[in-house]
Amino acid sequence: xxxxxxxxxxxxxxxxxxxxxxxxxxxxxxxxxxxxxxxxxxxxxxxxxxxxxxxxxxxxxxxxxxxxxxxxxxxxxxxxxxxxxxxxxxxxxxxxxxxxxxxxxxxxxxxxxxxxxxxxxxxxxxxxxxxxxxxxxxxxxxxxxxxxxxxxxxxxxxxxxxxxxxxxxxxxxxxxxxxxxxxxxxxxxxxxxxxxxxxxxxxxxxxxxxxxxxxxxxxxxxxxxxxxxxxxxxxxxxxxxxxxxxxxxxxxxxxxxxxxxxxxxxxxxxxxxxx
Amino acid sequence: xxxxxxxxxxxxxxxxxxxxxxxxxxxxxxxxxxxxxxxxxxxxxxxxxxxxxxxxxxxxxxxxxxxxxxxxxxxxxxxxxxxxxxxxxxxxxxxxxxxxxxxxxxxxxxxxxxxxxxxxxxxxxxxxxxxxxxxxxxxxxxxxxxxxxxxxxxxxxxxxxxxxxxxxxxxxxxxxxxxxxxxxxxxxxxxxxxxxxxxxxxxxxxxxx
Amino acid sequence: xxxxxxxxxxxxxxxxxxxxxxxxxxxxxxxxxxxxxxxxxxxxxxxxxxxxxxxxxxxxxxxxxxxxxxxxxxxxxxxxxxxxxxxxxxxxxxxxxxxxxxxxxxxxxxxxxxxxxxxxxxxxxxxxxxxxxxxxxxxxxxxxxxxxxxxxxxxxxxxxxxxxxxxxxxxxxxxxxxxxxxxxxxxxxxxxxxxxxxxxxxxxxxxxxxxxxxxxxxxxxxxxxxxxxxxxxxxxxxxxxxxxxxxxxxxxxxxxxxxxxxxxxxxxxxxxxxxx
Amino acid sequence: xxxxxxxxxxxxxxxxxxxxxxxxxxxxxxxxxxxxxxxxxxxxxxxxxxxxxxxxxxxxxxxxxxxxxxxxxxxxxxxxxxxxxxxxxxxxxxxxxxxxxxxxxxxxxxxxxxxxxxxxxxxxxxxxxxxxxxxxxxxxxxxxxxxxxxxxxxxxxxxxxxxxxxxxxxxxxxxxxxxxxxxxxxxxxxxxxxxxxxxxxxxxxxx
Numbered sequence: 028x029x030x031x032x033x034x035x036x037x038x039x040x041x042x043x044x045x046x047x048x049x050x051x052x053x054x055x056x057x058x059x060x061x062x063x064x065x066x067x068x069x070x071x072x073x074x075x076x077x078x079x080x081x082x083x084x085x086x087x088x089x090x091x092x093x094x095x096x097x098x099x100x101x102x103x104x105x106x107x108x109x110x111x112x113x114x115x116x117x118x119x120x121x122x123x124x125x126x127x128x129x130x131x132x133x134x135x136x137x138x139x140x141x142x143x144x145x146x147x148x149x150x151x152x153x154x155x156x157x158x159x160x161x162x163x164x165x166x167x168x169x170x171x172x173x174x175x176x177x178x179x180x181x182x183x184x185x186x187x188x189x190x191x192x193x194x195x196x197x198x199x200x201x202x203x204x205x206x207x208x209x210x211x212x213x214x215x216x217x218x219x220x221x222x223x224x225x226x227x228x229x230x231x232x233x234x235x236x237x238x239x240x241x242x243x244x245x246x247x248x249x250x251x252x253x254x255x256x257x258x259x260x261x262x263x264x265x266x267x268x269x270x271x272x273x274x275x276x277x278x279x280x281x282x283x284x285x286x287x288x289x290x291x292x293x294x295x296x297x298x299x300x301x302x
Numbered sequence: 303x304x305x306x307x308x309x310x311x312x313x314x315x316x317x318x319x320x321x322x323x324x325x326x327x328x329x330x331x332x333x334x335x336x337x338x339x340x341x342x343x344x345x346x347x348x349x350x351x352x353x354x355x356x357x358x359x360x361x362x363x364x365x366x367x368x369x370x371x372x373x374x375x376x377x378x379x380x381x382x383x384x385x386x387x388x389x390x391x392x393x394x395x396x397x398x399x400x401x402x403x404x405x406x407x408x409x410x411x412x413x414x415x416x417x418x419x420x421x422x423x424x425x426x427x428x429x430x431x432x433x434x435x436x437x438x439x440x441x442x443x444x445x446x447x448x449x450x451x452x453x454x455x456x457x458x459x460x461x462x463x464x465x466x467x468x469x470x471x472x473x474x475x476x477x478x479x480x481x482x483x484x485x486x487x488x489x490x491x492x493x494x495x496x497x498x499x500x501x502x503x504x505x506x507x508x509x510x511x
Numbered sequence: 512x513x514x515x516x517x518x519x520x521x522x523x524x525x526x527x528x529x530x531x532x533x534x535x536x537x538x539x540x541x542x543x544x545x546x547x548x549x550x551x552x553x554x555x556x557x558x559x560x561x562x563x564x565x566x567x568x569x570x571x572x573x574x575x576x577x578x579x580x581x582x583x584x585x586x587x588x589x590x591x592x593x594x595x596x597x598x599x600x601x602x603x604x605x606x607x608x609x610x611x612x613x614x615x616x617x618x619x620x621x622x623x624x625x626x627x628x629x630x631x632x633x634x635x636x637x638x639x640x641x642x643x644x645x646x647x648x649x650x651x652x653x654x655x656x657x658x659x660x661x662x663x664x665x666x667x668x669x670x671x672x673x674x675x676x677x678x679x680x681x682x683x684x685x686x687x688x689x690x691x692x693x694x695x696x697x698x699x700x701x702x703x704x705x706x707x708x709x710x711x712x713x714x715x716x717x718x719x720x721x722x723x724x725x726x727x728x729x730x731x732x733x734x735x736x737x738x739x740x741x742x743x744x745x746x747x748x749x750x751x752x753x754x755x756x757x758x759x760x761x762x763x764x765x766x767x768x769x770x771x772x773x774x775x776x777x778x779x780x781x782x783x784x785x786x787x
Numbered sequence: 788x789x790x791x792x793x794x795x796x797x798x799x800x801x802x803x804x805x806x807x808x809x810x811x812x813x814x815x816x817x818x819x820x821x822x823x824x825x826x827x828x829x830x831x832x833x834x835x836x837x838x839x840x841x842x843x844x845x846x847x848x849x850x851x852x853x854x855x856x857x858x859x860x861x862x863x864x865x866x867x868x869x870x871x872x873x874x875x876x877x878x879x880x881x882x883x884x885x886x887x888x889x890x891x892x893x894x895x896x897x898x899x900x901x902x903x904x905x906x907x908x909x910x911x912x913x914x915x916x917x918x919x920x921x922x923x924x925x926x927x928x929x930x931x932x933x934x935x936x937x938x939x940x941x942x943x944x945x946x947x948x949x950x951x952x953x954x955x956x957x958x959x960x961x962x963x964x965x966x967x968x969x970x971x972x973x974x975x976x977x978x979x980x981x982x983x984x985x986x987x988x989x990x991x992x993x994x
Contacts, residue, residue: 047814053413054809057974064978078455111639112400114691115408115973118980145836146400149384149393171847175840176337180572185333185898192325205691208574208902215905218912229969231721231962232690235483235924239914246475247965248452251972254979262984270975271455277420277967278446284424285442297421306885310893317897321524321904334858336894338865341837343887344605345866346873348834350661351634356828360663361656374825378832385839394793396829402797403826405977406804407640411700415730416970418704419963422728441960448964474961476920480927481958482720485737487906487928488935489578489716491764492738492757494903495531496577497896499756502535510536520908527907541937544947573892574899609878609887637834638827645827648820653827660879716935723954724963739935762938764903769929771911776925779915 052300059276064269071265078268080256085227088243089123092198092223093130101197102137102172103127106187106213108206108228109180110147115251116229117147120203121154122254123227127200128158132167139194140173143183148175184209191216197223201241203250204228214240227253311505314497447471515778523771530763539759548726549743552711552733553589555683561594563682564673566708567615568698569599569607569635575689575715576610581754582713582741583611586685587618587630589748595682596669597630600654602642603692608634611687612659627667634659639692643701646676677706683732688714688722695725704730713741794983801981841866927953 046054071077096103105127110117124140131138140155142148152173159168176186187209191199199217201210201224210226210233217224218240226237227245237244245253251270255263284296316332323329356375358365364372377396384393423445425438447470458468503509556565567586571579590597597615601607612632619630626632633654636642645653650673656664664670673680684703688694694712703710709732714722716737725731735744738761741754807819845859853859873883916922933939934950 045811046809047811050414050809052417056417057409057413060971060974061978064975065982068982068984080454081457111692112397112404114404115976118401118976119972145833145840146381146397148840149381149397149836171844174844175837180574185337188324189330189333207690208899211902211909212905215909218909229965229972230691231478231965231969232482232486232717235479235486235928236909238479238924239483239921240909248968248972249454251969251976252454263979266975266979266984267454270971271453273971274449274453274968277449277971280420281423281442281446284421285427288424289427294421294424297424300417300421306889309889313890313894314897317894317901320901321521330855330858331861332894334862335865336891336898337841338862339869339886339891340895341841342866342869343873343878343883343891344834345838345870346883347605347635347878348637348831349874350877351657351659352637352655352831353834355655355657355661356831359656361665362652362824363655371825371828374829375832378829381833381836382839385843391789394789395796396833398793398797399800400830401980402800403804404640405797405980406801406808407644407701408973408977409801409981410804410808411640411644411704412696412970412973414704415695415700416967418728418730419724419967419970422724423963437956440956444957445960445964448961449967451964452968471961471964472920473923474957475965476923477927477953478720478958478961478965480924481931481954482717483924484928484931485719485935486717487768487910487932488739488761488764489737490900490903490906491531491760492716493574493577493896493900494527495535495757495760496753497893497900498528498531499535499753500893502532508536510538518911520912523908523911524904527904541941543937544940546947546951573895576892576896577900636827637831639830641823641826641830645820645823648823652824660877720931720954720958721962721966723959724966727955727959727963737935739937758937761936762941765932765936765938768907768910769932771907772914772925772929775911775914776916 049302052302056300060269060273063272063276064266067265067269067272068262069265071261077261077264078271080252080264080267083245083249083252083256085225085243085245085249086123086253086256088225089127089200090130092200092225093127093134093136095223096131096197097134097136099197102139102194103131103198103200104187104191104194104196104217104222105138105140105200105202106209107142107147107151107203108201108210108230108233109183110142110144110203110205112144112146112150114205116204119250119253121150122257123200123202124151125154125158126257128155129162132159132162132164135164135167137169137172139190139196141183141187141190142173142175143180145175148173180207180209184212187213188216191220195220197221199224201226201228201237202245202253204230204233206230206233208233211236211240307505311501314501444470444474448474451475512778512781515774516782526767530767531760534759534763535756538756539762541758541762543739543742543746543755543758545743545747546736546740548734548736549740549747552735552740553744553747555709555711555733556586556589556595557593559593559595559682562596564596564598564669564680565590566676566681566684567597567599567611568684568686568694568702569601569611570604570693570697571607571610571687571689571715572604573606573610575687577757578715578738578741578754579687579689579713580610580614581738581745581752581757582687582735583614583685584618584752585741585745585748585750585754586713587615588622588750591618591622591624591629592748596628596672598633598669598673598681599631599659600633600646601635602637602646602653603639603697604689605635607687608632608659628669631664631667631669632659633664640697640701643697644705647702647706648675650675676702676708678708681706681708683709683711685711685713688712688718690715690718693718694731695722699725699730798981798983801977838866838870 107120176183199222206228224241225243226241227250229247252267255267316328320329381393381396384390425442429435447467450467451471599608599611686694686698712731712734719736726734738757745751807813848856848859931950934946939946
């Protein structure tokens, strides 16, 4: 065993280079992505035309959901599932929360946000406070409506079920994530309360329930386009356009790689990308 | 009499009362006990397995001479300033650091996984077996269709290729979500089976086989 | 057929109690065939040299113990019978190491294996992605040198062979996967991919569909596909247990839910036709 | 001061990880390991936030005698009582362990298992063949369900393999397509953070 590990150490003797061995392909992939996105952002900044994002029904429905709650005089419940500050899905959910909070402030409708993560809780409270301020209704913001429950999944579920039963929200928004089993319970409970439900997540295992149980559902990557779509900000839209260009590239790489795999036994493209 | 199993059985049945009425006092009680215990447990757990050793452990701790840990400890504690309204903004410092760090992790580590998925999508479209060839064609076309479904800036009815790709992609996504749903149903029943086995087997000793 | 649409859901629920209760009291014992995926999982572990260490990534919670614990137990049976050593660790799910530790402890006592020599429970450490990455650089530091109960790690002989998680010290990683963070988005990018250690995954049934592309690409060296996979694995290891018993429940559940979906849609279609 | 420094911290932290991860020279210096250690300690210090928040929320309930305040009191007693017990004898201590195994564990597991009921009623009440897509989703679900459980193979020999084909071929590539898209989306979000375009965490809604 000792001898073996010695041999292994020998084999790994430093090979000087720019990149950590095995990371060059990954770095180039990220670099191209970053350049594409950066170029698109710069075009947007310079005021040049940027392609538009096609209509996303699920995001249009957020306004409808808040409107319904206003008509019925009942609150809106917003959940991000079991978020974590470093999770991209959570980050994608922040602007949507801000948008919903602003809409709620304008319509004078209560927004209840439940959070199972302490760090995200801190951020959400800030976002909602700010949204009420921007809507000119800072007095309407009630810090008790942003509720930290606990970071334990089913303690969170238990707490939210209690809130849903007591507050009977007319609209429920499940956006971002990551979502786990709690999503289905919330959707079922929301349906039981007769709430209009808008969902969106990239947590694949929960997607069937979003598609089957919510009135509107965003699938996978669509949630990452949300902040650009909502703000209509050309710079953010630029990042989405950059992504789309990258997908073309992806297309080309897959087709090229498939051709190589079909006509040659040695797939140099795969080897290069993994280098 | 195993008092532990009895206590567990009572808790199990207490939770099931939720099915009869979702606002009954038994459920309310068990749920608050449970939330309290859950958090109480994690206090003790963090304390003994991380926090205390960071200060007094015999390796890699303050007591072992790693005084530099004072910096992250203070940085971490800054997050509690959010409970003091006048200086609540200070809590943004550690949070911003955490956010940037997380973004760095995403760009630093996931691309390698992404590349692994990509290079496995180079299908051999002419294999030795007929079934293998057909499967690879299906794999390739449904993959391309699914990627097309997520183009945001091209209208889905822009041209026939786009139309066909999105059509195929949507079917493939529905098949995948159906498979996920079927599996999820079984998963939920497996967990319920485990609870029923606890009541009928461990507690009442009725399990056969 | 309108009655079918107005059924109180508590009747639907009551039948669940009846069918699962019945199958526990009178098991069916339907035969199961071993799938190639499970066989590969078993063979991979069987081929590891004696004495090597498997890192058990206990990324699961109490709720998922019904499916994951049988896998961990069967893994312990195979590993200990083959004189492999186990180290339990996680950085995302606070309860996982406790539950996995309890399961392994039971098997270890049965097979006369010693804590600290043949297996160890490093426990849960906070930090998630950072901590997963840190264990590949310095395990003792990441664990602050204490195990699950707060005892010093460096007093245990097994830790002398496990200063960090890399290819020289760890032969394979078994990672439980109950969603996110799990095998695909924590163990793969932060531990397995940077170090090149083969990643064996124990997936809950729910995540099997979404984990399939990673099995195809070989990024997961092998995978136990949920309870069915665990039952097949128990059969290979020779200790049929909780997972094997669950298969009867699965069978009845599949039939029951299928019938419900058919009934509901027939009822819905006929009432809709009448309304039209 | 209140927004600029956090912004700078975000960008520096992110760039540091990327540079340390990819560039060989920086990798050799070992700074990344040191930084990881420091970050872990900082992160761990957040652990009391939940306890503090629960105490504030439920403390207010009790103080103002809100409806059901008695449950809040029970929650706090359980939390602090069990917290003190686990600190005193570690989580593996005899009483602490007994409570974990016989109260906490069965309760949590049973709450989780309630999902079997919700998924059944959801399937019964929400799943309709409204569209052709929904029909495909349901048919696949049934084929896979019966194929994974041993009953399918018992009824029709070979069903198992049909289910596996669905899982391995169309499911696998669609899941990969979704995953590739999700990866790109997450890269874009990370990039936006590092470019300072996503600053909701600093308190602004959207932009």
